Amino acid sequence: MALVENLTLFVLAAFLGYEVITKIPATLHTPLIAGTNAISGITLIGSVLVAGAGETGLATALGFLAVVMATINVVGGYLVSHQMLSRFRGRGD
Amino acid sequence: MSGILAGLPAEGLALAYLVAAALFIHGLRGLTHPRTAARGNRISAAGMAVAVGATVLWYDILSPGLLAAALLVGAAVGAWLAYTVESTDLPQLVGLFNGLGGGASALVAGAELIEATRATGAALPADVTVAAAVTGLVGGVTFWGSLVAAAKLQGYLETPITYRGETVVKAVLVLAAVVAGAVLVTGGLPASWVPAYWAVVAAATLLGVLVVVPIGGADMPVVIALLNACSGLAAAATGFVLDNSVLIIAGTLVGASGFILTVVMCESMNRSLTAVLAGGFGGSPATGAAAEAYDAPVKSTSPAEVAMLLEVADRVVIVPGYGMAVGQAQHAVAELAALLTDDGVEVVFGVHPVAGRMPGHMNVLLAEANVPYDQMAELDAVNPTFPATDVVLVVGANDVVNPSAVTDPDSPIAGMPVLHVWEADTVVVNKRSLSPGYAGIPNPLFTADNTTMLFGDAREAMQALVTAYEDTR
Numbered sequence: 001m002a003l004v005e006n007l008t009l010f011v012l013a014a015f016l017g018y019e020v021i022t023k024i025p026a027t028l029h030t031p032l033i034a035g036t037n038a039i040s041g042i043t044l045i046g047s048v049l050v051a052g053a054g055e056t057g058l059a060t061a062l063g064f065l066a067v068v069m070a071t072i073n074v075v076g077g078y079l080v081s082h083q084m085l086s087r088f089r090g091r092g093d
Numbered sequence: 094m095s096g097i098l099a100g101l102p103a104e105g106l107a108l109a110y111l112v113a114a115a116l117f118i119h120g121l122r123g124l125t126h127p128r129t130a131a132r133g134n135r136i137s138a139a140g141m142a143v144a145v146g147a148t149v150l151w152y153d154i155l156s157p158g159l160l161a162a163a164l165l166v167g168a169a170v171g172a173w174l175a176y177t178v179e180s181t182d183l184p185q186l187v188g189l190f191n192g193l194g195g196g197a198s199a200l201v202a203g204a205e206l207i208e209a210t211r212a213t214g215a216a217l218p219a220d221v222t223v224a225a226a227v228t229g230l231v232g233g234v235t236f237w238g239s240l241v242a243a244a245k246l247q248g249y250l251e252t253p254i255t256y257r258g259e260t261v262v263k264a265v266l267v268l269a270a271v272v273a274g275a276v277l278v279t280g281g282l283p284a285s286w287v288p289a290y291w292a293v294v295a296a297a298t299l300l301g302v303l304v305v306v307p308i309g310g311a312d313m314p315v316v317i318a319l320l321n322a323c324s325g326l327a328a329a330a331t332g333f334v335l336d337n338s339v340l341i342i343a344g345t346l347v348g349a350s351g352f353i354l355t356v357v358m359c360e361s362m363n364r365s366l367t368a369v370l371a372g373g374f375g376g377s378p379a380t381g382a383a384a385e386a387y388d389a390p391v392k393s394t395s396p397a398e399v400a401m402l403l404e405v406a407d408r409v410v411i412v413p414g415y416g417m418a419v420g421q422a423q424h425a426v427a428e429l430a431a432l433l434t435d436d437g438v439e440v441v442f443g444v445h446p447v448a449g450r451m452p453g454h455m456n457v458l459l460a461e462a463n464v465p466y467d468q469m470a471e472l473d474a475v476n477p478t479f480p481a482t483d484v485v486l487v488v489g490a491n492d493v494v495n496p497s498a499v500t501d502p503d504s505p506i507a508g509m510p511v512l513h514v515w516e517a518d519t520v521v522v523n524k525r526s527l528s529p530g531y532a533g534i535p536n537p538l539f540t541a542d543n544t545t546m547l548f549g550d551a552r553e554a555m556q557a558l559v560t561a562y563e564d565t566r
Contacts, residue, residue: 033452090465
């Protein structure tokens with residue numbers, strides 16, 4: 001049943017993503033890419049599990065590298081996005 | 094040894110993931126308006142902290158020291174890159190980050206298979222091996238494709254590299270990846286999982302490089318958006334491997350975002366995704382051809398003359414293009430816009446979706462130069478207003494203001510949505526020379542009766558224009 005449950009999440013998230021993303025104006029598309037990029041670094045969770053639970057040297061090494069890469073992706077992505085967004089100001093601000 | 098929170102019921106971790114997923118979605122909703130966008134980004138980051146924090150505290154981590162070291166190294170490098178990047182280098186940095194996410198997914202699936210091979214003699218369920226194969230393929234393509242795209246944006250390998258039999262080579266690689274994936278899924282023997290997986294990754298590596306190499310620099314907005322979608326799908330596929338809900342939800346949201354942007358970019362160029370991926374567009378031999386492509390005379394103007402035009406204008410539209418980014422002219426342009434606004438002139442920036450090297454590139458540069466976001470208008474909003482506009486100032490844009498797209502059905506860019514700047518009273522085009530744009534075709538706008546050319550480097554020309562305009566006040 002796990003597969004069906006996972007597929008359910010996948011399909012519902014796809015519809016939800018479509019609804020939310022189509023409402024985002026073109027003005028913010030670069031920060032959107034940087035921000036979603038950071039979200040895709042959620043794969044960090046997987047890396048943490050593998051790096052932590054690894055009992056063979058190779059799996060641990062791969063996990064370590066994966067954690068480093070995913071963390072660069074997450075931290076860098078959010079910070080770049082934040083820097084861009086902090087420059088967006090309205091006429092009155 | 095157990096995680097700090099491991100004594101709590103198993104639902105606890107699932108609940109933490111639910112909170113994280115809700116924060117991601119709520120954060121993305123914040124991005125629907127510039128006013129709430131920075132807060133949305135923070136909410137999304139909080140979701141990430143919840144997800145990662147709960148995972149680290151929950152599980153049996155054999156080597157917390159090693160894990161902490163990896164997290165610290167990654168955070169330091171990421172923060173250093175984010176804080177030191179120049180605004181012109183943003184597209185390649187975003188491309189690079191994207192690749193790292195995809196690469197991490199591929200490594201996780203590989204490590205997971207190594208562990209499973211060691212731990213169990215029994216065959217893994219097919220859904221796990223299928224998801225691992227997908228992760229390896231998508232993750233490998235994302236990593237290497239992003240690296241090549243970032244290199245192109247940095248100015249290396251910029252001209253498309255095409256060769257005979259390109260499609261065949263790519264098809265063979267896809268086939269190789271599928272065969273290796275099939276061995277992984279149906280091989281049955283644990284000993285065959287790991288080599289089959291790395292065979293998938295190897296094929297994906299070559300594929301990622303070869304798919305992006307033939308694509309020209311100005312098509313990178315599409316490539317960046319597509320690779321963004323891929324990194325999301327790689328994360329979602331990892332979620333299927335690890336049976337992890339938040340990975341699936343977050344990865345799918347990112348995938349949806351990337352695909353929507355890809356479609357928007359393709360529609361804005363009136364080209365299909367397959368046509369873009371086929372590559373070879375741009376950097377054509379015609380690039381050297383200049384004035385001889387024009388049979389009508391081209392009128393050139395001076396900053397002083399343009400300043401006089403602006404002085405009597407009520408409404409001015411500024412159209413920025415990649416030339417503005419290359420010339421770092423956004424601050425001078427913003428200064429001119431601020432002066433005009435102070436003098437009661439209505440100033441609007443008309444931004445084409447594919448102007449620049451990534452979706453929304455121009456907006457970020459303008460925001461950095463303190464242009465308020467309510468002065469930035471999208472194509473559909475600004476197009477009907479050109480007949481009521483006195484002066485259009487085109488800064489380093491070419492194909493996106495080419496009337497051939499509307500008038501010439503045989504043009505390579507026929508049907509592409511463009512900014513109808515020629516409908517304004519006067520058009521001033523700032524360009525370094527008459528050389529064609531990315532599409533490699535002449536632009537009839539340059540010889541139109543109501544167009545004058547302000548030749549020169551974008552920044553120098555705009556600074557001269559600011560000085561000349563200040564003299565008229």
